[in-house]
Amino acid sequence: MLVPRVWSSVRPGLSRVLSRTLGGWPSGEGRRMDLSGIYPPVTTPFTATAEVDYGKLEENLHKLGTFPFRGFVLQGSNGEFPFLTSSERLEVVSHARQALPKDKLLLAGSGCESTQATVEMTVSMAQAGADAAMVVTPCYYRGRMSSAALIHHYTKVADLSPIPVVLYSVPANTGLDLPMDAVATLSQHPNIVGIKDSGGDVTRIGLIVHKTRSQDFQVLAGSAGFLLASYAIGAVGGVCALANVLGAQVCQLERLCLTGQWEDAQKLQHRLIEPNTAVTQRFGIPGLKKTMDWFGYYGGPCRSPLQELSPAQEEALRLDFASNGWL
């Protein structure tokens, strides 16, 4: 890959925050932040009384820290961010930053429905130690979220963010795709460094890579199910829920793709599809957390209205891992 693999700045996030002037982004003087690699979208552990359990969060991060991840996504969809208060969202990121080695990137989900709230959350996330902000598309008024509206929204956020912005399109949750033409336009903003695309449409992913090829714009696959295909078509990494439980395997898949061992990559990818679907579409965060419990992490309960799996669902979940040799 052409993207530099070494990032030399000192204090995670902070120096970058201070070194930038609002509204005055460098537009060619240097390369953008290198996002390439694998990121687990970290879950938020809760106690039995649904309080955030920061201790368990740190324990999980320490265990996850042993894998060669590029970094971690905090407060993405798998972090149950819509169920946290603003303070909790920031607190989680702050704790995570302290628990993580400095060389690990911390991408913080900072999307809110309004532009103003998103700007404020993004600035606060930077102050809490995030290296970059991952900003989900606003979606409640999806019927009015035209390309123009979304371009306006992201431009404002990127203009005012002290840290690089990563676009985040996740139609399964938001009911909308960030339109291709909006991505192409936004890729030209000096403070927008890439996109996490969770839609699973590799034709679209390929087209994004193609249409932004002159922009040093990076695409991260939003799920492990299409990670190999995304690498094949030009993505630089992935944010993979499955990496919370099969971290070694997802990193191995990355390495196989990067070193051109496509045959082995294919075999491994095949065995990851069902487990990945199980902890995302099929059983969601309750499934992911249950699996974390099995694999030596703290999963624990979700906040309501997310419900625990039934015994039958749990059995089906187990089978999706066992039948592929992971349990």
Added chain:
Amino acid sequence: MLVPRVWSSVRPGLSRVLSRTLGGWPSGEGRRMDLSGIYPPVTTPFTATAEVDYGKLEENLHKLGTFPFRGFVLQGSNGEFPFLTSSERLEVVSHARQALPKDKLLLAGSGCESTQATVEMTVSMAQAGADAAMVVTPCYYRGRMSSAALIHHYTKVADLSPIPVVLYSVPANTGLDLPMDAVATLSQHPNIVGIKDSGGDVTRIGLIVHKTRSQDFQVLAGSAGFLLASYAIGAVGGVCALANVLGAQVCQLERLCLTGQWEDAQKLQHRLIEPNTAVTQRFGIPGLKKTMDWFGYYGGPCRSPLQELSPAQEEALRLDFASNGWL
């Protein structure tokens, strides 16, 4: 959470709040709150700098107060609630309660993504003067919002709410319908008095009326486009964006339906469909606010990312009213 945990001042609505005991709902000793009638879902006026303009809110409410509405919905979808902070949501309701005559019901949107936040917001809304809480379905994790999850969510909220709860299903925004079986189950809760259904499927509305006929459960049509049909099939009223600008006409349609003047009702209903679609699906809140400006209210800007209409859209909006004789 930004929601005030203590709410000390005595406000309109409080006596209603105090007269109820948490967890001890009357289950047959008397009729539930009577929701029947028309409600405008009030917009939130903003200044040019996107601050809530409480003065304009009161002016609008005073003007709207001249129509024979049953009450008002504050902080529904048309109130841009996802763009407001918790404090603003409560402040808007508090101001509205003060501006409105006491005999007008105030329904306050109190839905949040998490059950806990929804409970807190509902309690606070009651303290702020709301007569009932209108609770939208949580939706970000729509893939996991099974009937069981939604029944759990609403039951918890209704158990802990000091004021009656109105279910709110609005698939255009949330991407999910509150399932029929969940509605039937929830209709049996003594503190759930009805549903606002914005989906526009009158077969479903009829079935809800039928399946809850022993429950004194009330259905409100969520839009003026299918108001007549909803009355015909057993709804008791409507929450109609269009009533913000054509309040007299929507109330007239109600009266024609209630007095069995179906022929005249039909003619009037026909002329309201296009204007209604224009201020809802077609042009959304920006269209509604623009029309409010035309009709002597304060519409003003929306919060970003909602964008102003283009001149061409504005022209199309005007035509939808003019071609039906309203401009």
Added chain:
Amino acid sequence: MLVPRVWSSVRPGLSRVLSRTLGGWPSGEGRRMDLSGIYPPVTTPFTATAEVDYGKLEENLHKLGTFPFRGFVLQGSNGEFPFLTSSERLEVVSHARQALPKDKLLLAGSGCESTQATVEMTVSMAQAGADAAMVVTPCYYRGRMSSAALIHHYTKVADLSPIPVVLYSVPANTGLDLPMDAVATLSQHPNIVGIKDSGGDVTRIGLIVHKTRSQDFQVLAGSAGFLLASYAIGAVGGVCALANVLGAQVCQLERLCLTGQWEDAQKLQHRLIEPNTAVTQRFGIPGLKKTMDWFGYYGGPCRSPLQELSPAQEEALRLDFASNGWL
């Protein structure tokens, strides 16, 4: 195409055919064909070896002939038309015409994917005795079925049809709605007399009535589930699968609506929703045919790939009728 180009025998409907001149439609000299009333969309009976059983068809029609229906739809979606050869489609209509009293309208489904095939089938249906042709939207290339394409299609068919044409929009089967602007344009064609709309969106039905009010254009509800609401908003009748088994009740609902007995109408409508859903969306034609067997008609098997109901499905079907007092 094997369809007979000349149809010499004198049959019911032929005088109507002959009284019209191709391409020279009367545009105001008289009222269009009056469609108002209820129509069962007749099923096609098959033997155990999947041959069309014309004898059973006639028996069913004789039994159905005792109800005050306006007429019958042959070869609609419930007639399994996509599973019949062109000859069979025509033969079914021909037999039906002979079995039916002359005062009953026979609407024949004549839609095919290509315009040319639809024209030929429509002409042949007229020769087989159909009083009007019900033409479903072509749908395989739904991505290209713009308003312009559909207007072109229907205009060609209506230009060349010797009998009046009824538009037919059934999104559950076709995946597309005939767009509103296409309906408005097509309503001006002198040989297009109405639309059967099965989508269930009464706002749309109301708008169709409103936008075509100067055109003597008639709307038929495509299902019994929203029949009352459709009458309330201006429809003139309905094509109701449920009328194949609850013919008296559907006709009673019509009468209650037409005579303004809305309260009784509502009660009856309510009790028809679940049975109607059961024989349409929920269990489809296999459900309808099974119910016909229960109600003294010949239902019999469907052609493959439609499958028989499982015992559990059959039980659920029975419950949908029993719980509403029909079994």
Added chain:
Amino acid sequence: MLVPRVWSSVRPGLSRVLSRTLGGWPSGEGRRMDLSGIYPPVTTPFTATAEVDYGKLEENLHKLGTFPFRGFVLQGSNGEFPFLTSSERLEVVSHARQALPKDKLLLAGSGCESTQATVEMTVSMAQAGADAAMVVTPCYYRGRMSSAALIHHYTKVADLSPIPVVLYSVPANTGLDLPMDAVATLSQHPNIVGIKDSGGDVTRIGLIVHKTRSQDFQVLAGSAGFLLASYAIGAVGGVCALANVLGAQVCQLERLCLTGQWEDAQKLQHRLIEPNTAVTQRFGIPGLKKTMDWFGYYGGPCRSPLQELSPAQEEALRLDFASNGWL
């Protein structure tokens, strides 16, 4: 049924037909038909009066015959098969077989709505010289097309087909995906050799490869937009509309993938996405045929209701090719 029941003349492909015995499929004695490679789904040329132009068909096939395709799909979705009579469908295949070298596989679309018609068409296609039958999912009653129904349908067809059967899932046209579990079950049938999957979901494609790995079951990508990704995940080829106009390039992409030159493959794939989308989703068969005219083939008109492109659409189509260096 209009399909000729007797087919007496000896034709190419017949020996293959005769070498098989109905109902007695080899279940492991040898490898199945090798499908690997690229196939253009051939368009059906029409004259100005909408007659099939067999001369132009042969000319196109001769020109296409110069590329290293594995074979050709006749009467797929791009062949406008829903607009052809049964006789025309067979005649087209018969002419194609005569025009094509014997070493090129001829896959004929033989899907109809009913199982019986599909069986008859498949048998006739074999007699007309098809090497394999590509059978699209029946779809008009999509609400009833459960896995069980589709398994029944395809099993019946495969049992009775004298030639191997290729499953065909194309949700853009049919509105349904052949369910994963149905694919897995059907892959075990000795006469079902593979699937053409046009949905573009490579996670699904990978899973199909994985779940059928013990079955010698082959997957063909249904479009050039995700061809590279499909190869990367285990597909053996593609049926690509784009190969009708950029045949050399699609074959080159195949070769680059097969020889592991992924970097060059990626660059080429990128430049094919927009042209591919243009001749499929964006402008459909009218777009493909217009492009064929530009590239030295006979495109010509489509049958109605498919409409010609507008000048603006034509310009956009041209740009999709020009901006990628193909015009």
